[in-house]
Amino acid sequence: MKKLINDPRAVVEESVQGFGLAYPNLVTVSTDPTFITRKDAPVGGKVGLVSGGGSGHEPLHAGFVGLGMLDAAVPGAVFTSPTPDQILPATLAANSGAGVVHIVKNYTGDVLNFETAAELAEAEGVSVRTVLVNDDVAVEDSLYTAGRRGVGGTVLVEKIAGAAAERGDDLDAVAAVGERVNANVRTMGVALSACTVPHAGTPSFDLAEDEIEIGIGIHGEPGRHRIPMENADGITDRLLEPVLADLGITSGDKVLLFVNGMGGTPLSELYIVYRRAAQVLADRGATVDRSLVGNYITALEMQGCSISVLRLDDELTGLWDAPVHTAALRWGV
Amino acid sequence: MKKLINDPRAVVEESVQGFGLAYPNLVTVSTDPTFITRKDAPVGGKVGLVSGGGSGHEPLHAGFVGLGMLDAAVPGAVFTSPTPDQILPATLAANSGAGVVHIVKNYTGDVLNFETAAELAEAEGVSVRTVLVNDDVAVEDSLYTAGRRGVGGTVLVEKIAGAAAERGDDLDAVAAVGERVNANVRTMGVALSACTVPHAGTPSFDLAEDEIEIGIGIHGEPGRHRIPMENADGITDRLLEPVLADLGITSGDKVLLFVNGMGGTPLSELYIVYRRAAQVLADRGATVDRSLVGNYITALEMQGCSISVLRLDDELTGLWDAPVHTAALRWGV
Numbered sequence: 193m194k195k196l197i198n199d200p201r202a203v204v205e206e207s208v209q210g211f212g213l214a215y216p217n218l219v220t221v222s223t224d225p226t227f228i229t230r231k232d233a234p235v236g237g238k239v240g241l242v243s244g245g246g247s248g249h250e251p252l253h254a255g256f257v258g259l260g261m262l263d264a265a266v267p268g269a270v271f272t273s274p275t276p277d278q279i280l281p282a283t284l285a286a287n288s289g290a291g292v293v294h295i296v297k298n299y300t301g302d303v304l305n306f307e308t309a310a311e312l313a314e315a316e317g318v319s320v321r322t323v324l325v326n327d328d329v330a331v332e333d334s335l336y337t338a339g340r341r342g343v344g345g346t347v348l349v350e351k352i353a354g355a356a357a358e359r360g361d362d363l364d365a366v367a368a369v370g371e372r373v374n375a376n377v378r379t380m381g382v383a384l385s386a387c388t389v390p391h392a393g394t395p396s397f398d399l400a401e402d403e404i405e406i407g408i409g410i411h412g413e414p415g416r417h418r419i420p421m422e423n424a425d426g427i428t429d430r431l432l433e434p435v436l437a438d439l440g441i442t443s444g445d446k447v448l449l450f451v452n453g454m455g456g457t458p459l460s461e462l463y464i465v466y467r468r469a470a471q472v473l474a475d476r477g478a479t480v481d482r483s484l485v486g487n488y489i490t491a492l493e494m495q496g497c498s499i500s501v502l503r504l505d506d507e508l509t510g511l512w513d514a515p516v517h518t519a520a521l522r523w524g525v
Numbered sequence: 526m527k528k529l530i531n532d533p534r535a536v537v538e539e540s541v542q543g544f545g546l547a548y549p550n551l552v553t554v555s556t557d558p559t560f561i562t563r564k565d566a567p568v569g570g571k572v573g574l575v576s577g578g579g580s581g582h583e584p585l586h587a588g589f590v591g592l593g594m595l596d597a598a599v600p601g602a603v604f605t606s607p608t609p610d611q612i613l614p615a616t617l618a619a620n621s622g623a624g625v626v627h628i629v630k631n632y633t634g635d636v637l638n639f640e641t642a643a644e645l646a647e648a649e650g651v652s653v654r655t656v657l658v659n660d661d662v663a664v665e666d667s668l669y670t671a672g673r674r675g676v677g678g679t680v681l682v683e684k685i686a687g688a689a690a691e692r693g694d695d696l697d698a699v700a701a702v703g704e705r706v707n708a709n710v711r712t713m714g715v716a717l718s719a720c721t722v723p724h725a726g727t728p729s730f731d732l733a734e735d736e737i738e739i740g741i742g743i744h745g746e747p748g749r750h751r752i753p754m755e756n757a758d759g760i761t762d763r764l765l766e767p768v769l770a771d772l773g774i775t776s777g778d779k780v781l782l783f784v785n786g787m788g789g790t791p792l793s794e795l796y797i798v799y800r801r802a803a804q805v806l807a808d809r810g811a812t813v814d815r816s817l818v819g820n821y822i823t824a825l826e827m828q829g830c831s832i833s834v835l836r837l838d839d840e841l842t843g844l845w846d847a848p849v850h851t852a853a854l855r856w857g858v
Binding site for chain 1: 527528529530531532536537539540541542543544546547548580581583584588717718734735737754756757758760782784788789790791792793794795796797798799800801803813816818820823825826828829830850852855856857858
């Protein structure tokens with residue numbers, strides 16, 4: 193295992209410290225327990241947004257803390273859910289009195305721990321709504337999940353619900369926007385290589401030199417099947433087809449096309465995938481109105497990508513375009 | 526070789542096509558020959574900025590085309606200089622009558638081909654100035670270079686000279702700002718793994734499982750020496766020390782600290798490197814006033830990073846903060 197780390201057990205702590213040092217005007221890093229808040233949290237009158245999950249998916253979630261997106265992020269150990277004793281103070285810090293929306297990727301540990309924290313927060317008088325993200329069409333249940341996993345769509349839920357909170361929507365309205373994004377986004381991913389969890393020290397699974405895993409999860413958990421290596425257009429078709437079918441994309445639909453890198457794949461390759469996906473959507477008569485290409489929800493140094501398609505309407509498009517100022521997404525500010 | 530590509534010989538063409546499809550409102554992709562221009566180029570009255578070089582370093586350079594940065598980018602084949610017949614039309618397209626600055630990384634092929642293109646452009650009545658970037662302190666001469674190589678500092682030259690052009694500086698003044706950034710920035714990098722050029726099909730060099738290359742170039746060309754794997758703090762010290770010594774950083778200096786990923790290293794690890802580098806600078810009494818962390822000038826899927834330090838003054842800081850709207854850097858717009 194060759195990684196730019198010191199003590200494998202200190203990876204999250206030191207990485208979060210470095211993140212805080214790099215963005216001192218944007219975020220505050222709290223330790224013991226660890227969570228990251230927007231510098232100006234809580235923002236008076238605004239619904240708070242909190243997300244979190246296992247580390248190793250950076251920039252998700254801390255990289256999305258800031259104006260127009262999250263008020264707080266809660267990183268667990270690598271690929272391990274954060275605990276309620278982290279999520280609770282993050283929730284309290286995000287609450288200005290207007291309540292807090294938890295955005296939770298559908299993994300059993302995350303769901304349970306956010307649920308516990310929500311109950312504790314309610315007991316302290318904070319209203320909490322939960323948006324469960326489950327956009328992965330690859331598998332119905334999986335290693336860590338009952339039901340579909342939450343993957344790339346999480347980034348879009350956080351951006352768009354964040355914009356709804358920023359414009360002043362109330363608690364139920366922000367949660368409803370988040371639910372609507374989740375209902376209109378689907379994702380599927382592929383791994384060309386495994387990744388290595390630092391405290392484990394060995395790759396989380398084995399892939400032969402000529403083999404890829406279609407429908408991979410963001411923790412390297414199994415997807416639909418392993419197949420021999422194919423070219424980018426073939427792989428893109430295998431990912432996009434189930435996404436479009438499940439979403440029922442038809443001629444005239446407007447969409448946001450999101451090609452996400454898993455961490456170890458060059459941007460140049462993501463553009464080759466984007467090219468094919470855009471061509472397929474155009475052939476279907478759909479209009480790609482917005483795009484996002486890059487490493488936004490990763491699996492450490494895994495090579496591979498995921499493709500997300502979000503069906504847009506005028507409101508979602510407007511909320512996507514609204515100003516955002518975070519470490520990983522920024523425009524209009 | 527597992528890559529998300531189709532025909533290895535079509536990698537640059539298809540990637541650039543995908544890039545154009547992802548950012549239709551930002552850039553225009555010209556083919557035969559291939560170059561990328563800002564959608565609204567040439568911008569009346571503004572000095573044009575053109576850069577380019579071998580592909581495989583994405584988002585550099587096409588990802589920096591747009592308001593406040595480059596007017597055109599010229600991608601060569603992977604790790605291969607673009608040709609004068611590409612650079613010339615890009616230069617003409619960037620020229621609004623105020624002349625064009627070429628920002629050239631110091632590699633022999635790039636220098637020669639940009640020089641030829643500059644002469645051809647001058648013959649067509651376009652004034653051209655060249656800013657040569659040579660910020661790499663690792664080696665004096667190298668495989669592809671007489672003198673120091675141009676690496677991470679290039680991103681900072683393009684951003685800051687781009688802002689000078691955008692505020693209306695004339696041709697000599699924009700070039701002078703670019704020279705001043707180059708004079709005040711130094712960089713050194715490390716590789717934990719090699720990368721594979723698609724049309725070659727095998728790794729560009731060999732590194733043992735317990736070995737890293739200090740002072741690596743962005744094409745995998747040799748650096749200073751190979752050493753056994755170390756922890757992140759140790760590696761950071763090895764990169765930062767020569768940078769600070771060469772730049773003569775002393776107590777009271779204000780700097781921009783740029784930790785750049787080589788393409789295959791997770792963001793979480795870059796933050797661990799940033800943490801140490803920020804601590805060392807603080808111990809020296811220097812103030813890290815601005816930061817940049819991420820994959821901005823890469824070597825395909827190479828694992829590793831580079832550290833750049835730019836000595837700031839009020840003018841350079843103001844130009845850094847000025848609005849920018851490109852695929853890879855965006856704020857204020």
